[in-house]
Amino acid sequence: LVSESPAFTDVGVFDPSGKMVAYAGPPPSLAGKDYSEEAWFRRVHSDARGHIISDVFLGFREEPHFVVAVARPIGGQTWVLRASVDPDKFASFVGGVQPTKGVEACVVNEAGQRQTGMGGGPGPLARMPSRDGPASIFEMEHEGRSYVAAVSWLSETDWAVVVRVPRDQAYASVQRTRLILTAIMLVTLGLIVVIVVRSTRKLVHQLEQGDQTRHELRGQLFNAAKLASVGEMAAGVAHEINNPLAIIYEEAGALKDSLDPSLGDRVGDEELRERLDQICEATMRGRAITRKLLVFSRQHDEAPVRLDVNELLDRVLEMKATEFSVSNIAVTRELGEGISPILASRNQMEQVLFNLLNNAKDAIAGGGRITVRTRRDDRFVHIDVQDTGCGMTAEQMEKVFFPFFTTKAVGKGTGLGLSISYGIVKSHGGRIEVSSEVGEGTTFTISLPFA
Template sequence: MINSKIFSWRGRLKFRVLAFSLIMSIIPLLILGLLNISAARLNLESAIQSREMATARKIAREIEGQMQKIEEKLMLTANSFHVQLLTADYRERERLLYTILKDTSSLEEVKLWDNSGKELARVSRREVIIQEDLGNVEKTPEFRTVIQDRPYHGPVELGEDGRPMITIAVPVRDLSGTRVVGGLAARVSLRNVMDAVLQIPTGNAGYVLVVDQTGRLIGHTDFSEVLRNRSVLSSLCVQELLSGTDPAKLPVPHRYRTYTGLEVLGVYAPVNSLGWGVVIEEPVHQVFTPIRQMALKLGLATLVVALLVTIISVSSALRFTRPIEILEEGVKRVGAGDLDYVIDFKSEDEVGRLVAAFNQMTRELKQKREMEAMVVQADKLAAVGLLASGVAHEINNPLASVAAYSQDLLERLETEKAEELLESGELIHYLTVIKEQVARAKKITQNLLNFARQSEWQPQELSVNSVIEDALALLEYQFKQADIVIEKKLEPQLPPVLADRLQLQQVFVNLFQNALDAMDKSGRLTISTSLEENYIKVTVSDTGCGIPEEQLPKIFDPFFTTKPAGVGTGLGLSICYGIISRLKGRIKVTSQTGKGTTVTVCLPVSRGKEGLNETAS
């Protein structure tokens, strides 16, 4: 049996030849290209991470330097002008503070206080401060730190406009330089510091962010992120920075999904003196633009090679596989039942000899099928002979009814008028009974004729229960005469099977006839159907004489019979086995001497057109 789906495009020799050529030419090219791309990717990641690490450290040093410069400027002013700061009047102090403010663009406010915390002067870049606005800084952390003769770097705070600010303060000493008599503090705008520092170039798509010791964003290449107070705590680099992880021990590549949701390569460097950190992140999809360009060029080269190899391979495959396709077409035709088909192909090579052998096999198969058909028909005719007497008796009953009703109608027409019988409805009744009995006789003879006629194998979807009923109808009279009780356990609404109706009917007639012969006079024949998985199971059990165990292996052999001489041909079960096998089913016989025999037939549930093509083979 040939399944047409076996020869799908993936299984064709033509495809295999083409695939082999493509694989042997393209795979090595792809492997080399992928290895090169992989190596280039690793090298690029390592180079980018090293470069960005150096940049991060440079930016961290630059931030420290900027803050140190501001502290040194304040310290220089405190040391150089301490006399003026301590002894001058308010106007002179204010002028001196304005000078500091003017010289350093990142300062927003500068103030001076004495050792009691009283503000002596304060100037701002954004507002005018008069002497009456001055207050006391005694309780501020910068005062408490400076009064201990230590410089002060405060935490980052947000100004009214959202800009990050930091306060730097230094002590002001007396003339001897040994005692702290006040303090000088500056409020520094980190935006100006960051704008200057973050000019240091990074990668093409990289960006820099600076965080304080709490992880709050205080600087960014895009400073609007700082003004929006964007949280960056979900960045892996920020988390590692806050945990104190050594940046030199970062894996290569250090890839992760950052606070923006993008996958990035990230590095960081601490600003040690301030407790801050510098983080540089570069989106992976932009980092690998050169790699993608390389991969695109490799893909185009591979495509060109594949196209050339395909053209050459298709040409070669067509010449190589054409004879095999001709043979395949022949196999399909013969498998579909066309045993008259001859493959017209001549060649002196192996394929030519294979075609010749196939044509010879087809001729022998045709002869075998013809012989099988003759044997099946002979068995049918033998069965018809056995059924003839029963059919004759079955026909006799409806004919007797027709004769009786016809005679009675003729006698009444002699004494009564036809119009009266028609008006009373009796004429219609007589004719209806005659019609029904004629139809019954016709059905009995038609069943016998259908069973006996020789026909081609015509598989169709049909009900097993219906075929069983038809087979029982042919043997109904014989069962009555032999006083055999028929017990039917037919499961309703079974799915159909795919079979030739007449041949399947012949199987059941043979099985029922065998049961009838085994029981002779009186007994019980039990017929049941059921659905088990994808098979219709038919069980035929009788209470006859049974079959000896040593004869069971031979019951399907042609011309073997356990019946007395002159009863049966010995072909029944052999033909049953052939028909059931052709339907892709199974038949099994179990028997006990003196107790009876059970025959089990399993037929596959129909699979529609697919199964129709298979059974034709």
């Protein structure tokens, strides 16, 4: 922007809450400031055109300046790009377009207050023409001298360009004054529109690319964490499948022996039917286990649906039952009654619960207890996952949702489970909190809004 015009002093990008998230220019202390209550920020959000030019004001920098702001929707939320302009440098540009000696120019707002200097010129103009009308030319007095003043509104803002010339000089070059006024208006408007449009398109494109990249990376991390959870469940699943396979093997062997004439142990139709029924039952049990595992490990995103939280927990705990049993971990279910459904992706909510239950299991050494609890208040459904494990220090709790942070031994975890769970819960309009005491255990609480 500075290369285009030295009148620009800085540029900043604001998130939907009004916080400046990117900034270039002096002073650096403005980065991170909250502009949500600034008049220009509220105005650009309500402007139907999506862009405004403010009056000159002091603001956080305590120096006179005005801003050019553009609002654009990105991902369903409104982001704002703002550039600050030095009114003195802008005034030198406006005042410099003076091909006729004695002509002075400035810019005023709708109330007639000067936004750029006019060489010791007048205060607020006593008369301002209607915005809907044509350019206005009138006579005015200042410090004992008579002037002819011309006012023309700019189409993209509530500003007007004011040009004044001594009365005795004005009428000798009326046509020249009109040309000057037109040139100032067109050049000023063209400069502002071209710079703002070019810069806005470039920055909006970069923001869109960044948002798309973050979305793709989040999906990749989600699938990676899901596959890691599948790996952690492998031992329990193998044990679950081994039982029906053992039954099938035993029954098939008995039937095979009954066909050997040397053994003389022929089975009757009724016994044959019972053995075949046991083989079918064991086969269906193995198929149910593998189907659950395949459903959990699928990678496509599901549309949000109404979910019964208690039913969701029962399903997840059923898949973890053998793993907990082998690890000598008892599970207590305190599922509340009348729990309102939530609107969420079943696949993603299962991933969050698997992550929390896996962490609870890994925190318990030599046996213990995991308590799963559901409750509700006026707006949210709360899910508590509480363990009697080793607990965490205050320093560990501060970092527990950071990507790649883990308290597990090397090779035991990726450090992504909780950070991904945090992102999933936030994307559903909820929150996830942790409380812990060393040696006492840890409780993670998920809060999700009603459907």
